[in-house]
Ligand SMILES: [Zn+2]
């Protein structure tokens with residue numbers, strides 16, 4: 001089965017999870033290397049091919065990988081790789097690799113192992129909503145089984161040895177993807193970023209470059225990997241994410257109380273353009289989908305449409321649009337198709353209503 | 365201004381990121397910025413690049429190791445400066461002296477705490493981890509951080525169970 005068929009046939013990750021009003025997904029990634037082999041960035045091509053041949057069957061043999069997709073990166077088309085990037089399953093760096101690098105993706109897409117990315121193994125577990133602990137446990141299990149099959153490069157003093165010293169020790173990166181439109185609208189995001197940075201955690205816009213965060217989607221992750229245990233890192237991040245949820249909810253309550261017209265104006269215009277435009281860029285679509293998602297959270301669109309909106313976030317990305325077409329589309333052609341798709345998908349969604357103000361504004 | 369990676373082309377991409385309150389700057393040519401995937405949607409590549417390159421520079425100032433070469437893979441200090449990445453697991457030994465300060469400023473500690481492959485564990489490792497966790501627990505309780513205390517308590521319980529069943533697959 002090729003990847004396109006696999007992605008079409010397999011059920012994919014569940015569309016719902018705890019706190020998914022604000023937390024889109026949770027991810028835990030472990031970096032591991034095999035003893036006695038040069039890191040992929042320094043290894044010559046034949047060495048990388050040998051490492052891949054050693055590692056890939058071991059990953060494929062894991063019980064968690066029954067019915068998985070497994071392949072070498074050079075077996076994938078450029079479009080397939082881009083689709084994996086847009087679904088956050090592989091890094092852009094890995095998408096650029098070819099012979100000597102590989103990918104094993106579990107049937108439900110919740111476990112993904114990149115082979116010969118920057119490290120020999122980058123295994124990650126993805127969960128919908130806020131489920132950092134569950135994500136850690138899933139990837140921990142994979143790692144525990146794999147360590148019986150492969151001899152890891154490990155030092156008692158420095159822990160798991162990684163190509164970049166920034167990942168040394170636990171090799172763990174715990175991250176959550178958050179949708180924070182009210183903190184952005186209230187112009188509080190910079191303060192939040194500074195505060196979270198002080199805790200040794202990083203916050204970045206997930207889409208867009210530099211400080212621009214398209215779609216108001218941010219990623220919070222740990223930065224330090226040496227000198228602190230995995231469970232403690234997971235718990236620390238969990239706590240910060242819980243606080244960010246509270247901040248975002250407070251910002252929403254305050255905005256609704258003080259500037260309801262501003263909020264509903266944004267939501268109404270977002271719906272108006274998304275449901276009626278005939279040409280729309282990916283950037284504009286993401287920003288408007290974010291505001292419409294906020295509208296759903298605020299009950300402007302009775303009957304939850306959140307899973308639909310989350311799918312549109314991905315479906316409006318360039319490679320996903322290109323997917324149904326054999327000829328290469330230009331950016332302008334994609335803008336037309338994106339608008340067509342949005343009009344069709346949002347056609348059944350009724351125009352937004354202004355919900356009655358809450359009886360007791362719940363500021364907490 | 366020349367590119368920080370290849371030191372040949374003119375830098376066209378200028379990046380700044382605040383990591384743990386420290387501002388890190390990096391200037392790259394277009395080719396290198398693409399090759400490094402700094403427009404990675406998950407953004408890890410950028411942070412690693414910034415920290416990695418910073419590490420190489422810092423290592424240079426602390427202990428110039430121009431002559432050092434990893435006996436296993438032939439990786440040199442100049443290679444590290446160029447990429448911010450090491451060549452093979454043994455490089456950590458070859459460059460240990462220079463890396464010590466780098467790791468100190470980059471991480472919470474300089475000694476690994478956490479999981480270890482089971483085949484490398486001795487009973488002493490478990491004892492050490494239990495002692496570490498007990499300290500951590502006291503700290504969490506003193507700070508009234510009860511969720512963290514609960515997490516550490518769960519960890520302690522799990523490790524004590526493992527210590528009493530050494531044949532069971534264990535994670536420290
Ligand atoms: Zn360059």
Ligand SMILES: [Zn+2]
Pocket residue numbers: 434435436437438439451452453454455456458
């Ligand atoms: Zn080496």
